[in-house]
Amino acid sequence: MFWKKKRLQETDPNEKSPKTVKDLIAKLKDYPDFTHFEHRGKYLNCWISFFQSLVNIEFVHRDVFPFLYRDDVRNLNDIQERLPIEKIIRTRDISVIQTKLLEGYIVIQIKKSQAECLVVPSIRVKGRQVEPPEVETSIIGPKESFVESVDTNINLVRKRIPIPQLAMQEFRVGKVSNTRVSLLYLKGIANMENVNTVRQRIEDLEVTSLLDCNMLSQLISDNNNSPFPQFIDTERPDRTAASIYEGKIAVFVDGSPSALILPTTIVEFFGAFDDYFLTWHLASTYRLLRLFAVAISVLAASLYVAVLTYHYQLVPKDLLGTLITSRSSVPFDPIMEALVLEGMIEFLREAGARLPTKVGQTLGVTGGIVIGTASVQAGLTSNVLLIIIAVSALAAFTTPNYRMGTTIRFIRFPFILSAEILGLLGIILCFTFLVCHLLKLTSLGRPYIEPVYPLRVTDWKDAYFRLPYNIQTTRPMFLRPGEAARANRKRNIEKRGKKWTDIDE
Amino acid sequence: MQKKIREASQVSPIIAFFITLSIQIGIGVLSFQRTVSRHSGQDAWVVMLIAGLSTLAVMWMILRLLDNEQAYGQPDLLSIHRRLFGKWIGGMLNMAALSFVTIFGVVTLRSYIEILQVWVFPQLSVFGISIIFCLMVWYAVLGGFRVVAGICTLSTLYMLPLILNGGFELQQAHFSNLLPLLEHSPQSLMQSYMQAIHSYLGFELVLFFHPFIKRPEAARKWYYFGLLTALYIYLMVLILALTYFSQAELQTEIWPTLTFWKAIHFPLLEHFDIIGIMVFLWVFLPSISMSAWAISRGIKQTFPIIRQKYALIFVLVLFVILSAMIRDGARVEWINNLYTMIGFYFIYAYIPFLLIYQLIHKKMKQKQTKGTG
Structure with missing residues (x-):
């Protein structure tokens, strides 16, 4: 040719x-x-x-x-x-x-x-100092984050895991760039099958240059055609160390201020590391809140479109009046309204991300208020939809992981379009398609939506909610760790004695 | 001899519970209250109970059949046919069995579309919507048995709110409707029995997917649990309907469950029926994807040249054509009755026959080897 x-x-x-x-x-x-x-x-x-x-x-x-x-x-x-x-x-x-x-x-x-x-x-190591995390901020807990030098990063992890079993393997990836890629795991606890899979995938890479661990994450993922990230990237050394203790594998790329943690399940993307510093009631509530926020973010706008286009009989009589007044001056279909507003929000977000911080903040506040109120007064959109879209945009940002957050915002658009075509049926079809996709996904060959399917009730203790630490005595089952128990339960009870003997004793 | 099934495509024994449950509870749960109580009135629940218990016996026979077969090869219906009846007759029987499963899939698909047409979108084209459904099933079944089993598991989860909102019914239930007990003659009870079986059918697909369950001995109890849970759900829904509606009203409601859903109000939701129908997609999805999977795999087993992914496309095209051929509600009713008829004889006559034939076959073989040896 x-x-x-x-x-x-x-x-x-x-x-x-x-x-x-x-x-x-x-x-x-x-x-x-x-x-x-x-x-x-x-x-x-x-x-x-x-x-x-x-x-x-x-x-x-x-x-x-x-x-x-x-x-x-x-x-x-x-x-x-x-x-x-x-x-x-x-x-x-x-x-x-x-x-x-x-x-x-x-x-x-x-x-x-x-x-x-x-x-x-006589290598010169010059780079950023270790600074507080910027993407995965936390209010309490350690304030260190990874930097661009792989040696510093490994130092940050190794000082949290001071045992000789912390194994490290190093590779050179990239024909030209020869980037250092390091793999950390606990010998005897991490599943060797997982380690070998990662090693083989990294060794088999055919690339010229490798600049960041998010690039690596896409290169070695199970399914390239999925919008869902299949490995967690984190910039927190404490989170990385905790994952290694669990039996996961951490991958560092020289020049990248974050680590990859693999394998992962989808719920882990919605857990912030803060959850482990709060009491279990609060942590569980916030996790559920985040999952609820995801549902709102994906479904709110499309439900509005579906109900107002096809199923207005679902709206209660009292609410109908509000909706009619709000929509009476709008000359468009619900779908146009929704797309215009969603588009504006996405412009704002993208502009905010690209502009320098100082300009970005001004833009966020004034742009949001001006465009929002003005578009309602101009009769382009309705008040109710403005609230719905604003809430759903807000809800998408509660996701602790940035890459997952972008995915959530992205999958909202197919939902809105299918709601326009088939109403609620379109939404449920789209949802079914999404669920089938998630059922198929794997992370390092391990099922992606694990505690639900395959159903493993023991792993629910740290998924949708976080139960107290005295219940978390086993490592997650889906990792198939070399040693399942975190602590000897019997000895634990012996040491603390019986919790409850009788009143006033 | 067929290839051994890879462990990666097998599922753990507990999933057997979800598969049996979600296949049994299908489209019938919306309308069986009317059909079952047509002849037996307030005694319909007795019929439902007996029919449900009889499925346990049939399941015992099926599992016995499959266990006996384990010694000879893959324990599924198609292999049994081939081994007992030879290549030609066995192949014909396989085709017959697959056609039965096809009817199962088409009936489920077409009944759901019928409900959509009546309750939500009157102008919905059967052809168009069945293409969309089949595309979805295609995407799911491409992932193999694990994904189909996953759909069954999640379906059980999504089914829960639909079943649990029966609690709203309790406030208006008149339990005196159930009296007098056992007033109807055995003949009318028998007529209801046929209709009850229609709801329970579907579990015979165990004959197709059993080799895909890890540790079959451990799965046995889960099959029975699945059947019992389905029996419990059907019984509960039926009793609630009998106490909520009067007999005369019940006979005029085509889908009593939907009528009841219409009466549920939430502050942000005027009535629940449309949402319920949409979520109901997940109740019928396991049946259709499992049947599409079973047929496409059956075609591959009978004609090893054809790959399953190509057979799947053929099966789904067949689904679309057949469901488009069923034009109106009357024909949906007709094919439902046909399906019940075949299913009735399949589980009560054919499976016992097969079990006995298998034993005779074994005895004959033993005699032969003794005679020659």
Whole structure:
């Protein structure tokens, strides 16, 4: 075919890569941040090359160069022995030298043309400080969030799980970017089948570059054609640690300020980590509230359209008067009304997300009020619908996970359209379609809507509601953990003694 | 010998409860109060009870049949036919059984569309709406038996509010309507019995999906629990209808449950019937998706060349055509009666016959081997 001609001319990456160190340095010499010079000391002459922008220059001046002036350092061997730095590599392999040089190592040669090099690590780690979480904020509880450096992130998790069983595997993903991807899990508790599945999926990836863990999440998900996120992304180290303790797997991508937690079920997207810091009554109520909010958010506008288009006999007599007055000046069908308002809300949201914070806030308040009231006064929409749409927009934002929140807002539109076509029947058909889709979905091969189907009553203790901690003595069944029990129940009772013996005793 | 069923497509034993329950409670629950009490009046509940208990006996026979078959291969009806009657007669019987399931699916689908036409959208085209339903069933059945079983499980969940709102009926119930007890002759009770069976039919699909249940010994009690729960729900709904409506009124209501739903008021909802009918989609969905699944799998078993996903499309097209051919309410009634008739003989005559034949077949085989050996 015509269009395949040019695309298929793949270049062999090895063809243009330098064969010797001399070639490599000749190639890099022109870059302004590349330093290549000859060190002439009393006892030792050598060539040193590194990227100024990648190495920790202070460290190099303070801790590496002084050693080159010592009188007992005469050749590469001496340097390697005397330099108090671990992981010094002595190699002739050009590919190793190239990658290390670009990671922030310094390369030391005796002669410019010599192939044997000493590669000394001096990586500069510069990034954001650990700051309070911005997406998953919490009122009480830890105020740390992940940053863009994978080492810092793993440090944040490891200090919460100080046992040698916390296993870590590292991969390099991306043909060009070579991004570090780390996988953390508890040995003996995480299901090895899950670990192997994740590992295989990551190893099988064919991508050029990998920049964020949300990208990775889509690349390794079970079903690419689903609007539902199949793995949770979180920026909270405490949540990540708790999930690892449960037997889940955490995946970190270098350069991404969040971790992926897998496998997950759909209800976990509606649980905030705050739920574990409140008493169980409050936590359960808020979880149910969030689920109720999701139902409102998806169904409210479409119910309005369906009832006003087809099933007005469902409206009670007392409410009918209010509806008629509110809609009497509106010249459009309910569907047009709903779409206009929904569109406005979506514009506002999108504009608010893209604009700088200060401008965004002003826009949110004034835009919302002005457009809302004005559109009612202009007779474009009715008051009642304005309230319904505002409530449903508000309800969508109660979802703690941002990606799930966007999905919820998105699936509302098919519902509105089908309500216009078939009324309530359209809504229920759309709902059935959605449920069938959810029934099919899996996360790492585990069922997505787990505590409902397959029905596992023991997992209900931490799904739609959160029961007290003394009941949560087993890990979730759907993870098939290596060790099911969290705490020995018998010993627990023995230690605390009988709770209730008699009155006043 | 057929391929063994993968564990990934099997479901746990407790799901057997939900499948039996949700298949049994189908479209009949809206109208059976009228048909059952037509001949037996206030004694209809006795008939319902006896018919329900008889399903337990039939279930025992079915499970016995399937357990005996376990030794020879896959325990389902189609394999039994093939093994006992050979390739040709067995194949014919398979086709007959599949046609029966087809009628089951079509009856369910068409009756629901009939209700939609009468109560919600009078101008709804049968052809169009059945295409939409079948597309949905297609999407569900593509996911395999697990998704169909999932629909059955969720259906039980969504059914609960529909059944529980019978509580509203209690306020206006006149329990004296049930008196005098056992006034009707055995003949009229027998006539009601046929109608009662119509509501209970559907559980014989166990014959098709049983191999997909993990640990069949553990599933046995769940089958019986499912039947008993269905019996309980039917009995409760029937007694409520008998006490809520007078006999004369009951006979004029085509769908007594819907008439009753109309009387329920909520502050934000004038009456409940339309919402109820919509949620009722989930009560009939298990029956139709399970029958579509069973037929498409049956076609694959009989003609191994055809893949199930292609057979499924054929089955659904057949559903659409057949339901479009049933034009009006009278024909819906007619096909319902036909279906009850076939179902009656299927569960009370054919299944016992099959069980006895299986035993004779086994004895004959043993004699043969003894004779030759």
